[in-house]
Structure formats: structure tokens, C-alpha cells
Amino acid sequence: MAYEKVLLARVGKESSRAIDGYVRDGGYQAWEKVLREKPEPASISETVKKSGLRGRGGAGFPTGVKWTFIPKDTRGKPIYLVLNADESEPGTFKDRLLIENDPHLVLEGMMISAYAIGCRRAYIYIRGEFWDGARILSEAIREAYGKGYLGENVKGSGIALDIVVHRGAGAYICGEETALLESLEGKRGQPRVKPPFPAVSGAFACPTIVNNVETIACVPLIMNRGPEWFAGIGRNEKNTGPKLYCLSGHVNRPGVYEAPMGLPLEDLIFGDDYGRGMRGGRKVKAVIPGGASAPMLTAAEIQDCPLDFDGVAAKGSMLGSAAIVVMNEDTCIVRAAKNLAKFFAHESCGQCTPCREGCPWLLKVLTRIEAGEGRPEDVELLLPMARQMNNGMTLCVFADAAVGHVVSTVPKFREEYDFHVAHKRCMVGAREEAIA
């Protein structure tokens, strides 16, 4: 049976952004039901827990469980919901698609989630580069106020809810939830010491839940169709629901694809419904399965690799933001690693020494090797350097992410590094010259 798209069901439809179209397609029914029946907020968390929904931003933490971490008694403090729309992980572009095409699905998810945690004012933290996204969400919010889905007294229910769009200004680290909260508060986006976790002390020192766009978009679907429906999609009870996969790199048909959680990686790359194989019929050399932070897989490792949290973890990498970047046989792995190192050197927030110093050092050594100026000991230097960065001596997992490519490519593609040092040139380029 063909899989029925639910997250992307409205993408590409005419005026999919407008509230009238959303309502016509059955939108806001879940929110209206909540307003009408006023269920115990905890029962919504319970429903989301039962669905098995795990955070789609990268960490994969069970969403319903996260919500229950809000203290029962907040001692008069307001509770905040913050939507993490800071999508910045290289290779990731699913949240942009949802925001630009179906903003009301995202808003309805926020409304129900806000109700579930007792939040009266929610924030959307959207990366500064998403100019259109911020405009589209602001317009959708204006429409939602106009139709009474937001405001002082939503649909006469006595429930108050406001949503505020807050634009970032260029900083990958703000996708880390505590850095995001610092940024929301008007500070440099530098991660906080944890604990306390945001559910206890988050935005403005108040209990706060931060959820990713795709995660939140799942909430109305779960409310409408039931947690059993959601839990019934996917590979097993720990990896459930519909999932958006971002496919890019050297494939015939890059794009965002919706499939059940656990789609085999090879199907995504080669399937007719998905990537349709490699451009020019080239072979796969390496695949990043979960964004720039995820360790690379070899062509052999992509076999029997279900794209879900546990499936990719079993291969020694991670699903992360489900950003699958495919590299063909003509790709110089050293050059790709240098590119990834450039990203992390640019984006380190500078707070912790191993990361602030380590990221530019890695870039320096990789640049040297790639340029054919590597010293014989340089390749040996990379892994010990990485181990000084991912040994838990930093406040957040940025440094762990920054060495993902090093700890995977140095052992798996060692001959390319050694060739660069020994022959002062690229192995891929040399092979092409030999063929020519």
C-alpha cells in the first residue's frame, strides 16, 4: 500500500499558506476540539507520549516526556513554549519547507502544545536568514488572530495565547536550545550550563519547552488521528511516525521526502519515489546520514541502514536532523572534511577552549593536508585532537559534532589522507589524470 503523506500533504497545493485553505483541508479542528472539550493538559502529554514521537531537531528525545518535566508548581512563573526554527545544520532544509508551505500546521501544533504545558505566550525563534519564513509566519499569525485562534480569549474558551516571532541574526549555535534561549533574551547565543534544564529554568528563568518545527507539526496529526495511528508507522515502537528526510549531494533528485520512520537509506538514495540514484551513474563513496555533525558512512555501511534514531546509531553515526548528504566516487574526502571543518570553525561560539581553539586547529591541519603541504605526522594528529574536543570538557555537544567527520573519515578513508601527504596531491584527482 502506498504511503499517505501527512506532513507534506499540503505542500505544493495552491495557497497552502492561507488560513482559509488550511481550514478547508480540516485544519484547526484539533485545536477547536481542545478548546471545546478542555481536556486535562496532562492527557495531551500522555497522548503524545503514547505516539512515541521523538524530537525531530536532532536529539530524538521523547516529546511527551519532555513536556512532563515542567514542574507542577511553577511558583507563579509563566511557562513558555519556544519553537526552534533555527534550522542551520548543513544539509537540512525540511523545516524551511514546512514553514514556507504550511505555516498554519506549525501554528496549530504550537497552540495545542502550549495548552498541554500551560503556556500563554509562545515564541518562534527563526533563523535570520529565513526572511520569507518570518514574513509567512507573521502573516499566518495575523490571520490566526483574525479568526480567533489566538488572543486574549481564544474562541470564547477563556484561554489566552499569544505567539511572537523572534528573528535570529546568523549563528548556527542558536539551534542548541539553551543558546537559543540566551539569544531570545537578547544575549550572545552561548549555551548554558545544564542542569538546570529549560523545563525547569529556561527563557527568562521560567519553565520552558523548546521543540523543533517538524516535531510540533506532528502534534495536530497525532491529535486528529490518534497516538496508535502514529505509533503504527515506522520500524518499531522506539522509532515511530512519519519522517521528513532531506536528501542532497550527488543524487539525481535531491529534495525533502516524507516516508515512514526507518526508511532504508538505500531506498532514499536509489528509490524511484526518492533520489532516483546517483547523477551520471557514479558510485557512492560516502554518505553523511544526519547533517554535518553526523559521522560519515562508507558505501558498504549504507546497506541495511534504516533511517531512524536506532538504525543509524547502530552504524556508529546518528540520524540527527535527517539530512542525508551523498558523495560520489569523484569526491575528495579530505576536501569534504576540510569543508566541514570550515563550517565548525566559523560557527564555534567561542565559550569553551577545546572547541574555540580545536575547531580552527582542525581546519588548519586539514587545509594543510588538502593543499599537499601536510607533514607526515599530520594525519596522526587528527584523531588525538578530536579526542581532546569530544571528551565531555565542553558545555554543549557542538565540539562532539565538530569532530564527527574526523573520527569517521580518518579511519575509513585513511588512504586518501596518506596519499595527500605522500604525493602532495589528491588521490581522486590523480586517478582521474591516470584515466585521462
Add this chain to the structure above:
Amino acid sequence: MKKLRYASRESGAPFSFTAEENRDIDALLGKYPTKQAALLPVLWIVQGRVGWVPREAVDAVAERLGLTSAFVDGVLTFYTMYNLDPVGKYDLQFCTSISCHLNGADELLAHCEKKLGVHAGETTADGKFTITEVECIAGCDRAPSMQVNDRYHEPMTPEKLDALLADLAKGA
């Protein structure tokens, strides 16, 4: 390599908020429990009018939000989208992160640099174009992706870039 961003610099022109901007700031202040939280949006207001954020504006923002200029400078310089210098009428932002890199982004950027005779981080003498190298802008399936000011142009090729630059040079 990362261009170091230490502090705002003076423009030589005084800065004060217009009546309309002050109304917008008042509206912003109603959306947050602290004045400080309005800092990023207020810096966007400054950049929206001036095109960059000069020292004089930093002082005005600090005063308006009850912060020190040093604190505002610290926040301003952290976020790469705030310009610390004037930029051209068209800020050509080239993504060179992994997916764009695999699809010719470095070559595209080099092509643009050669064509305009300036490097990334620089502005053409006529003040029309600034070239900026940026990290992933979530256009990976339409690589190489770029933005001109606040609009995406993707997927980009050297030929399409030539046509775009010609259009922009004409003021289109």
C-alpha cells in the same frame, strides 16, 4: 577563515530613532518580559534603515534598552548577519557549506569574485555589490544556493549568476 568581529565602528553621523521606530520599539517591548530581549529586533530595525550598525546606533540602542554600549557591542558582533561596515546595495551571499560545496559553490564564488573584481567580504567601488561567503542557508536541495539581500536565488550556475548580475547592475 573567520573574519574577526571585535566592535562596532563610528560612522561620523549622529543616530537617533525616528518617531515610527520608537513606536515599533514600544510595541516590541510589550512582547517580552525584559527590555533586553528586544535587543536583536531593535538591532534589525537599525540595520533595516542604515544598512549596517554603526557605533552611534549602538549607543542609542543601549540607552533605549537600559543596557551598556559594551554589552550591545558584544551581542552585535556575535551575530554574523549584523553588518559592522556599510555593504553594497546588493549583498550577494554565497553558501559554501557541504551540499553546496559538492555542487560547485566554491567555483561559483570564485567566478563571482573574478567577475566583480572583489573578494568575499569586500564591496565593489561603485557600492553596488558586496560578496559574502555564508554557511548553510537550508537550500541544499537546490545547490548551490545563494541569497541576494533577503531573497533566495537557487539553484545557481555561473551563467545564471552572470544574468542576475547584469540585471542588478541595470538596477532591475
